[in-house]
Amino acid sequence: MRAGRMVSLLLLLQNRGRMSAAKLAAELGVTARTVYRDVEALSAAGVPIYAEPGPSGGYQLMEGYRTRLTGLTEGEAESLFLTGMPEPAAELGLGAQVAAAELKLTAALPTPYRDASMRIRQRFHLDAPGWYRRADPVPHLTVVAEALWRDQVVEVRYRRWSPRPEVVTRRLHPLGLVLKAGVWYLIAARRNQPRTYKVSSIQALRTLPRKAERPDGFELSAFWRAHVESYEEAEETETALVRLSPQGVAALPDVLGPRAARLARRTLTDADEDGWCRATIPLESVPHAAAGLLKLGLDAQALEPAELVAHLTETVRAMATLYPTA
Template sequence: MRASRLLSLLMLLQNRGRMSATQLAAQLGVTTRTIYRDVEALAAAGVPVYAEPGPTGGYQLLDGYRTRLTGLTADEAESLFLTGLPQPAAELGLGAQVAVAELKLMAALPTPYRDASMRIRQRFHLDTPGWYREPDAVPHLLAVAEALWQDRVIEVRYHRWSPRPGEITRRLDPLGLVLKAGVWYLVAAERGQPRTYRVSSIMRLRPLPEHFTRPSGFELARFWQEHVERYEQADTDEVAVVRLTPNGIKALPGALGPKAARVALGTLEPADANGWQRATIPMESVPHAAATLLRLGADVQVLSPQHLVTHLTDHVHALARLYPA
């Protein structure tokens, strides 16, 4: 167990450069005291690792040192083929590179590992979009990704639904791309403040000549997790206030999904004389919320925001014209 951890520590320093004992401990799931002992063990084994003091210091390897201890175990080789996402890679323009990398990996693996990896591919497949849902059209995804790789500022024309529907122009510092349930999101800083933008809502994009410096300490995975938690707890401006019948309340988990339904049910107000109850639900976008709430039929009435009410009213009138009495 310790030998595996020592190798992991060595790989972290080799691939990421200087890291503090706290960062290493968090990555390896141990205490900083254990990291101190492991670094001493590496040094005793002849690995040129040294400590840089100070607030921005940490452990690092001597410049130019690289280990050759990069062999894969069978479990590690199998796990690599569980991380393959051919469709997202293709959308990012990396489909050919991923295919070539996998061929090289297959050729390099010993026969038993190669056979195990093939079994994984034959038995597991990841399909990210939800049922009955086509992936969003993302014509500007490649341009976003290119600017992201280059730390280049972009100017986008973006369609937003709240607080007021319409088109807006923004100068953004792209910090990361996230694929969530088949939908691409851009995490970008506007005036130093990271925000989230749906890539399919970008109408025009223009790369600017300026480059930006990524904010120190920014971690995409941590930011996204916090964003998801805020969204699921309805701690956001993107909410809708609705009235629900008892049947609508029962049907809410099927329409919204378990997590969003729990959030909405936690906001239920006492029933009125007719048995209707008010609730607040998280809203990803006006079209998405409208399509979701229409599944509840006459068991729900949207009270706000007004642009969602207007969107639903127009949709219902269009349906009425198709099915006249």
């Protein structure tokens, strides 16, 4: 543990130059006192590290010194695909490995490439969740990821919404994890057929002492691409029937997104005597659809399914208690 931390400290100084004890402590997740002890140990081991006093001072390596201690550990190598995505890496429990792997990769690069990589890091950032939306809580994500990596079968208690809301128990063979618009999805085989499960809908999970089996020829990226196309285009996708005012119809792209709005517009009926139309919209889940319809306020009315109507009714009644009339 300490040896790995000291290597990280050394690589931080090599890659970034002079750094204060406070900044080193923040990067390494330790106290400044621990940094002082690690610096003393490195110096005693012959590393030419010295302190520069003053407000802009800090620790730095003697000019021209470079370490070759850049070998990646197994965990760091496994986490390389998540570099540039610190929040998803942290959710998977790989934040520290990603940070260490990036340091070692940077230290191994020639100076021109290292400078270019730092410029890219400073200028581009990936933020997966949409505006005004926090990522779904995923307390079981790290266990799912561990079972996936070890090819272990898992048994889950899962909250599903179709054909009706209920909690079911399933034994699954994990095949992959996908992060889509801030939402984690588990791709897992059941009865040898790959299926998609929202990780946030998993209520309980345990791993089983049985090796997971992968269908022949399964490729995660190809499966997900086909799944997205099927979900967005297929008419047999779960849908909800809604009634919309002219303002509600106009606002569909902002609420559902352009593609789902186009699908909904295909189903629009003629306006009734009040000027309202009926349409079917994609139903990912009852809470997801309810949240979208609530954004439309008085310009939308859910008609089907009954679970969606009940969910909205309960939500609106609960909201009404927050705003009692005078």
